Amino acid sequence: MALTETAVDEVGLVARAAALGTRSIKTSSKLAALDLAIRCMDLTTLEGIDTDGKVRAVCAKAVQPDPSMADIPSVAAVCVYPALVPTAAAALAGTGVRIASVAGTFPAGLGPLDVRLDEIRWAVAAGADEIDIVLNRSAFMSGRYRQAVDEIEASKEACGPAHLKVILETGELGSYDQVRRASMLAMLAGADFIKTSTGKVGTNATPPTALCMAEAIRDHADRTGTAVGLKLAGGIRTAKQSWQYLVLVQETLGAEWLTPDRFRLGASSLLNDVLMQIAKLRSGTYQRPSDFTQD
């Protein structure tokens, strides 16, 4: 299967991403952006030592990020390993916060296809609303695009009612041409979201990668009328990064992409920095880090 796509010029892409990063977001805009960053956040814990206790703590924080600022919205979703989905489902029942589960032998995604599909079905049955799988990069990098597409289509089917996010692991693809090609492939195969990274490799979401994927999403929407979401994950730790990404998405895809249905920030430590900035904007002074819960 051939998959030709418009080229991406790295120098121009990086320059444009950097220019978007210089937008000056002040006062009321900053508060609105931080509020939105929380609404679009997938609060994530993906560690081998995750326990019921840890996941319950994360879920509590997801529902009410800061008890001292009751008007802070809940995050969009909590993202966990499949074995912790039942715990999350119990903790989040009735809250409106969705349950996202990685699946499909995350993070490499190189288990047997049957096993990967079973894992997806299992997680959905256990209560996951959203499934995050990785693109079969072994197939993709060797040019077996048809196989990569077929597997995503099968995964989509296995998801049933759940939303499917396809992780491209952009830090390993080697070029922005490949990032664009992988984005197009995943969208053609039926992904509801395309996502940058697992958080398990050295390079995660970066502004040029986000811009490259956003441009691919825009072109896909123009060609097919289908709006695919964008999830940025890994390495997003500061409030400033979060509003820079919101600016990038707004100026590339338009304001209609600035909703949790079409945009997510996957992060574990971002939330507290966002809360700290909100508290600072409201009170005029910075609080101590210890004033925010470390869940």
Added chain:
Amino acid sequence: MPDDPSYLQPAPLPSFGLEYAAAPESTAIVSIAERYQLFIGGQWVEPRSERWFTTTNPATEEPLAEVAEAGADDVDRAVTAARGALAQWSAWSGRDRAKVLYRVARVLQERAREFAVLETIDGGKPIKESRDVDIPLAAAHFFYYAGWADKLGYAFPGRRTRPVGVAGQIIPWNFPLLMASWKLAPALATGNTVVLKPAETTPLTALLLAEVLQEAGLPDGVVNVVTGAGETGAALVAHPGIDKIAFTGSTEVGKHIQRELAGRDTRLTLELGGKAANIVFEDAAIDQAVEGVVNGIYFNQGHVCCAGSRLLVQEPVAELFLDKLKRRLDTLRVGDPLDKNTDVGAINSRAQLDKITELVAAGVAEGAEMYQPQCALPEKGWFHRPTVFTNVALSHRIAREEIFGPVLSVLTFRTAEEAVTKANNTPYGLSAGVWTEKGSRILWMADHLKAGVVWANTFNQFDPTSPFGGYKESGFGREGGRHGLEPYVELDDLVAT
């Protein structure tokens, strides 16, 4: 997800579009005097002409300061001061001249914010451009030519350099400090003295630069600043004590200067107008090419002699490209130049706005199709919407004349040969842009385009190490790089006997 209506129809969400709150750069850092005298022989002096003019903030139409208008007497005084300083300055060792220029570069960096804000107030360009482009590049030019000052023996192997003498430098209003730096740095590095005439709409940063030059230890009289309009420039060109004229500005004035200097032993370099083609092939990286085209024509409100004012796009991608371009135009933020989020600032002067408006009307009248984003413009000040014309014919005025404003004319082509023919079919030849993923095509195009600069997969990139200048009616002589030294040196052959 048809099986999950609850997901498809979430509770109505608030509108999440991010408004950008005003983010104005503070003007507290600059202090603008009520009056500016002439800077001659290291002194601030009253104009003998006894005439003054007003410089205006184009974004508010409010007067900023009264500035002395140098008459022929004042120009004569400045040339005399420059002549008087020549022997001393040119006798300085290259290393000592370099020290002063390095100091100037460093002070420009230290006072960058002050210069940026002043440039934006006086000229109307967005603060993000004066902050990120004009001032850093001005400092870079002083750094670069400071490096040449003690190495002139290596610039032209086998030949010895001597300064030309007293240079008259006439600066345009589109990049006031940067163009002054382009001209001053090589002239001073090679031991010349200068009479500088800034443009009448944007004199303030050149006057602040005079202060910096003095602070940096430049001897009195080495650089003199005579402010004024065309009459002052004419007096400078006519002065017999001038050894070299360097002019950046319109082709019309450039031709006039060349006629004036005919028969005189006065050197001349001219950097004039342009009508550059930005050529997009079907295999180009389209989204980045859109950015390059936007940067090519809307940067500095299109007040750029090398602006990519004609877009040539290959027909198979023309429709796609124009859709993307128009959508991108809708995101440009036009308004207060001091706001850090402004992409397109104020038109430099009422006269320039009138010229742009007249040519845009001509484009509509000649049958081209106009697109403008429906952004709000400030109530006061001189502003013009970013504009794209499609269905443009080569015979239209908007495809031939330099507009010097945020107006792009779009033409299409089928083959590389046709693109070259159309690109070269202009009296100008300053710059061109080529957008393609194919390396061999870039080289072929660069060989065939008659333009002083050909950018490949980028546009409006400037660097002090790179020579810049035109073909045909875009002028002659090069600024920047080793080539930029040549207009300011006499070369003696070194013959060993």
